[in-house]
Structure formats: C-alpha cells, structure tokens
Amino acid sequence: MRVLITNISPLRDAALYEELLRYVPAERQEKIARCGKQEDRRRSLGAGLLLEYGLRSLGCSLLPLVPGTETVHLVRGAYGKPELSGGTGVHFNLSHAGDYAAAVFDDGAVGIDVERARRVNVNVMQRQFTAAENAYLRSKPDAFLRLWTRKESYCKAVGEGLHLPLSSFDVLEDQVAGREASDTETVGREADAGDFYLYTEAFAKDYVLSFCTGHPITGCPVQNVDLRKLFDGIS
Incomplete structure (x- = not known):
C-alpha cells in the first residue's frame, strides 16, 4: 500500500503549471480544462500528477511510450469508479480539497x-x-x-x-x-x-x-x- 499527499499551492505558478501539465494524459487535461475555476483546475492537475507518479513507481503509466512502464488506460466500474485496464492488479483512488490532493495505491479495493x-x-x-x-x-x-x-x-x-x-x-x-x-x-x-x-x-x-x-x-x-x-x- 502507498498513500501520497501533496500541497498543490505551487501550481499557482503559471510556468510550473504548464510544465507539469504534460505529465498527465489528454483525458485528464481535457477534464482540467472543463473546470470553471482555476483552483479546481489546480486540484485536478495535482491529483492527476500523483496518479501518474504512483503508477510509474508500480511499473505503469497513463502516457504512451514511457520507458520501463506498461501503458494502461482508465475505465469505469459498475458504479463509475475509475479503474485501470489491462489486469495490472493495481487499484487506486484519488481525492482533493482546498490546497491538497491525495492518492492511494494497493493490490485490492481502496478508497481515499x-x-x-x-x-x-x-x-x-x-x-x-x-x-x-x-x-x-x-x-x-x-x-x-x-x-x-x-x-x-x-x-x-x-x-x-x-x-x-x-x-x-x-x-x-x-x-x-x-x-x-x-x-x-x-x-x-x-x-x-x-x-x-x-x-x-x-x-x-x-x-x-x-x-x-x-x-x-x-x-x-x-x-x-x-x-x-x-x-x-x-x-
């Protein structure tokens, strides 16, 4: 099990925001763009960054052609819960509020x-x-x-x-x-x-x-x- 939390306040820096945006897949970028408020965009990006970072530590990535990783995709479970394709055995969940984003990874069902x-x-x-x-x-x-x-x-x-x-x-x-x-x-x-x-x-x-x-x-x-x-x- 791995639980990550980060303060997303540094994303108020526009240059850092744009630099880190490339580490999340197009689907996440589109979701971020749909957020009406800038603080919501920062939270969504922060959660997406934790997801990609955590997945890479487990040998997976939502981005194509990342060396040493298996490319995976997000799918939806019966009640809409995001899951990973490909039978990786990796389970995750994300949350964010205020100035923080959080992610949890495990080999079974998890929520955060x-x-x-x-x-x-x-x-x-x-x-x-x-x-x-x-x-x-x-x-x-x-x-x-x-x-x-x-x-x-x-x-x-x-x-x-x-x-x-x-x-x-x-x-x-x-x-x-x-x-x-x-x-x-x-x-x-x-x-x-x-x-x-x-x-x-x-x-x-x-x-x-x-x-x-x-x-x-x-x-x-x-x-x-x-x-x-x-x-x-x-x-």
Missing part, C-alpha cells in the same frame, strides 16, 4: 478522502450517520471530519459512491464488517467480499485524510511529497 474543515448544517448531516455515530458526535463535535472522511473513503473503496446510504454502516471503529447483499442489490460487490479497514490522519491544520482498504493497516503509510520534484530527471 481528504476534506478541509467547513461549516455544516448539523441537523442535515446527522441523517448521514448511525445512532452510535451521532451520539459520538454529540460528545465530540470536532470529530465530524474524521467520521465524514471515513464514510467517504469506505464508499469509494467498495465502489458504490452515492448508491450506498451513509447511515447504513458505522465507521467508529477501524474495521467495518462486510455486508450481506439484499435481494435488490447486485451480487458480488466488493462490499460483500469481507471486512474493510480504515485509517485517519489530521495531516495539516483544518485538514483530515482517511483511506480504506480490504486488509489491516499497519504503521503510518502516508507520504507527503513535493509535486515540484515528482518528475525530476524524467523526460
């Missing part, structure tokens, strides 16, 4: 979410949590970001996104038990494969990151990288 502290409507948000989680939040209101990022990372790991009600599972513990599929749900979902495990870190002031994977997490695998140096010495 990074969030920046913000004002929320507690009365609305409490419907997204279980009774136990709401009781926990009443005793520790500052734990909202911790629970929210864990919820989001789990949804992304199991590949269901908004199709999975956030109040249908509990993230107070670091282990989330596998669920049984109902008669109306798709059989064989990643969520049915077994338990998932969570890790959460407050890595900067007002920022929290959580990721989720199908195996126990040991140590602190989060690596903070300088995007200005990601591709040093690489043509």
Whole structure:
C-alpha cells in the first residue's frame, strides 16, 4: 500500500503549471480544462500528477511510450469508479480539497478522502450517520471530519459512491464488517467480499485524510511529497 499527499499551492505558478501539465494524459487535461475555476483546475492537475507518479513507481503509466512502464488506460466500474485496464492488479483512488490532493495505491479495493474543515448544517448531516455515530458526535463535535472522511473513503473503496446510504454502516471503529447483499442489490460487490479497514490522519491544520482498504493497516503509510520534484530527471 502507498498513500501520497501533496500541497498543490505551487501550481499557482503559471510556468510550473504548464510544465507539469504534460505529465498527465489528454483525458485528464481535457477534464482540467472543463473546470470553471482555476483552483479546481489546480486540484485536478495535482491529483492527476500523483496518479501518474504512483503508477510509474508500480511499473505503469497513463502516457504512451514511457520507458520501463506498461501503458494502461482508465475505465469505469459498475458504479463509475475509475479503474485501470489491462489486469495490472493495481487499484487506486484519488481525492482533493482546498490546497491538497491525495492518492492511494494497493493490490485490492481502496478508497481515499481528504476534506478541509467547513461549516455544516448539523441537523442535515446527522441523517448521514448511525445512532452510535451521532451520539459520538454529540460528545465530540470536532470529530465530524474524521467520521465524514471515513464514510467517504469506505464508499469509494467498495465502489458504490452515492448508491450506498451513509447511515447504513458505522465507521467508529477501524474495521467495518462486510455486508450481506439484499435481494435488490447486485451480487458480488466488493462490499460483500469481507471486512474493510480504515485509517485517519489530521495531516495539516483544518485538514483530515482517511483511506480504506480490504486488509489491516499497519504503521503510518502516508507520504507527503513535493509535486515540484515528482518528475525530476524524467523526460
């Protein structure tokens, strides 16, 4: 497992922005161009750079003809989750918020979410949590970001996104038990494969990151990288 996080503030430098843009594929460049705000373009580029950097460390690339790598392509899973073509065995997920982008890589299903502290409507948000989680939040209101990022990372790991009600599972513990599929749900979902495990870190002031994977997490695998140096010495 590898988890990367980077501060995307240096991308405010127009020259650096243009220089690094060539390290993401045309599809990502088009996605970036569709972003209405410059800060959203920087976040999307930052996430794309982490994806390409992480893939190269695993012998893959989204760009053609990169020496020592297998060219792969992005495809969409059943619920729209981005995946890699070609049966590489590499799984990934991306997230960004504020001045940060993050990426996680593993050999099985993974999800990641990074969030920046913000004002929320507690009365609305409490419907997204279980009774136990709401009781926990009443005793520790500052734990909202911790629970929210864990919820989001789990949804992304199991590949269901908004199709999975956030109040249908509990993230107070670091282990989330596998669920049984109902008669109306798709059989064989990643969520049915077994338990998932969570890790959460407050890595900067007002920022929290959580990721989720199908195996126990040991140590602190989060690596903070300088995007200005990601591709040093690489043509």
